[in-house]
Amino acid sequence: MTDRRKARQRIEALRREIGQHDYCYYVLDDPQIPDGEYDRLLRELQALELEFPDLVTADSPTQRVGAAPLLEFAEVRHAVPMLSLDNAFNEAEVRAFDRRVRERLQNMAQIEYVAEPKLDGLAISLLYRQGVLVRGATRGDGTTGEEVTQNVRTLPSIPLRLLGKGYPEILEVRGEVFMPRSGFAALNRRAAQRNEKTFANPRNAAAGSLRQLDPRVTAERPLEFFCYGTGQVRDGELPDRHSAILARFRDWGLRINPEIDSVSGMDGCLEYYRRITAKRATLPYAIDGVVYKVDRLDLQQQLGFVARAPRWAIAHKFPAEEAMTVLKAVEFQVGRTGALTPVARLEPVFVGGATVSNATLHNMDEVERKDVRVGDTVIVRRAGDVIPEVAGVVLAKRPQHAARVRLPHRCPVCGSAVIRPEGEAVARCTGGLFCAAQRKELIRHFSSRRAMDIEGLGEKLVDQLVDAGLVKTPADIFTLTAARLAALEHMGEKSAQKLVMAIERARHTTFQRFLYALGIREVGEATAALLAQYFGTLEALLAADESVLQQAPDVGPVVAAAIAAFFREPHNREVISALREAGVQWPEQAPAGRTGPGALSGMTFVLTGTLTVMSRDEAKRRIQALGGKITGSVSKKTDYLVVGAEPGSKLAEAQQQGVALLDEQAFLKLLQA
Ligand code: IVH
DSSP states (O other), X not given: OOHHHHHHHHHHHHHHHHHHHXXXXXXXXXXXXOHXXXXXXXXXXXXXXHHOGGGOXXXXXXXXXXXXXXXXXXXXXXXXXXXXXXXXXXXXXXXXXXXXXHHHTTSOSOOEEEEEEEESSXXXXXXXXXXXXEEEEEXXXXXXXXXXXXXXXXXTTSOXXXXXXXXXXXXXXXXXXXXXXXXXXXHHHHHHHTTOOOOSSHHHHHHHHHSOSSHHHHHTSOOEEEEEEEEEEESSOOOSBHHHHHHHHHHTTOOOOTTOXXXXXXXXXXXXXXXXXXXXXXXXXXXXXXXXXXXXXXXXXXXXXXXXXXXXXXEEEOOOSEEEEEEEEEEEEEOTTSXXXXXXXXXXXXXXXXXXXXXXXXXXXXXXXXXXXXXXXXXXXXXXXXXXXXXXXXXXXOOTTOEEOOOOSBOTTTOOBEEOOTTOSOEEESOTTTOGGGHHHHHHHHHSTTTTOOTTXXXXXXXXXXXXXXXXXXXXXXXXXXXXXXXXXXXXXXXHHHHHHHXXXXXXXXXXXXXXXXXXXXXXXXXXXXXXXXXXXXXXXXXXXXXXXXXXTTOOXXXXXXXHHHHHOHHHHHHHHHHHHTTOBOXXXXXXXXXXXXXXXXXXXXXXXXXXXXXXXXXXXXXHHTTOEEESSOOTTOOEEEEOBSOOTHHHHHHHHTOEEEEHHHHHHHHHO
């Protein structure tokens, strides 16, 4: 055998093999070989074709990108017009469509439909002659489109040659070219980095990428293809149902959307619509509705078409997710953690399937970034079940006296001061102990096991007490009587008795628990313990300004600012006084300030991981020297877990039990404080 003959055989074998792998990868979504192996096959083919250039054919997988840039696109007249679809925007319109179909078909009882996602890309016609892709064209106006053969050839999910046998001599396949969401995001990210124009949505990106005169540009864009229909067919037969045609297409190596399904009657269609709606956000590509098509081709023929849309199909569109309306006012809502959220009050508008009159503006950073002003015409977005948001402003419609949005100085719920730490997006109410918006959350925290440890005062009961107006601040807990509690729903006399006893016990606490229970931002258990130890008394802590606070171990500027803001708020001080008057007390301790013997007395430590500046033994000695205890495992009695490098399972245990953690640095500060 000559070299040339051998090469030809090998080239053909390689093309078949690569075609088969493309099929497994793109159509079946089931790759059979690693990418590296695939590349090796492709490179071998390229090398042979380089050696025998006359053996190169257009359908070779090496020839996806190769053509020179065009000066303009040629026109293509579609032998069979590329129709568009009628739209239905709600259930009633879909039902009316089905009724019309059945009436035209002599009142047929139930129609079998094929239901498909409606991809948000652009329609493409692919012409295969003897199984070889010879022409690609856009839809254009439906009669005449643009020839984009060189560009569609660069899409790896479009076969250059059909697999198997039995396809008609001339077969025009139609489908959608689209850009998956991830590819779209990456493309825009790259464009933004280079200060280039970004695309508004995946559809524009797909259309812009396909309509490129230079196919090398198209080849670099993450475009994909799903086929959903047929154009002209000559010298050959196709099955007599749409569903069977798609199945046949798939065997020939064309990519079919796996979400396509056969359904019965209107109920089947609507059930499909609900199923896809629920799945929509998780699909890797954008869709703007679903399409129902009469499955039987003979029925399609009988139904025919009107104007530019078939009578046998309809697009059931998702409600538009964006709409324009006027921003009437901005109000601030206070969340359960005290965060202030600007909320847009809008001229009611129908969007995403519901009438929306409020939308979130997220935080002040967003308000400033989008430059939203009262009186503006804004774009409201409501996607799926997500909270509606103001997506942007239509600057061209800004009235002359549009007013800037200002963060209030006082909490709209309780009147306490609002702070927005420098560099932070979120503004917060400082009236933690007093603010009604934060009440439930705070009281839950206050009574939790590692805070005041009021047994029996769980989440549901807190809700009940707050809703009934019996508890407004933590101090009110200590005024509860068994008689009052027993009057609550689901509360027996016995449990009321027990709870009153638990409250009584909680009056005797420790300074560190009390501090932690106040729910000051940035003050977790470890910081509370350090503060308690450092200042010794509440009076000393209340007297400390930010600079004094920062002298305490583990307290930096952020923590100091949060503590100072909390105690500066008179409302909070009132509640603290009320708590003390209600008999909440703890053994007074001398301010440690500087460490002395006994500074860690009564505290139990556990170590995990490796410390860098001292050995475990030394750590142990020093804890003990200050009166602390060190044990081997995490338990309810553990005060601190000291976490070194590469901690073990104790870390997870401690986290689960809510034990305070100290990293090495905090631990050293504690020893040296
Ligand atoms: S069938 C005669 N099926 O929607 C039927 N179209 O609004 C013609 N589209 O131009 C189209 N997904 O670009 C069909 N599964 C699907 C589709 C689909 C998206 C697009 C297509 C068409 C437009 C019509």
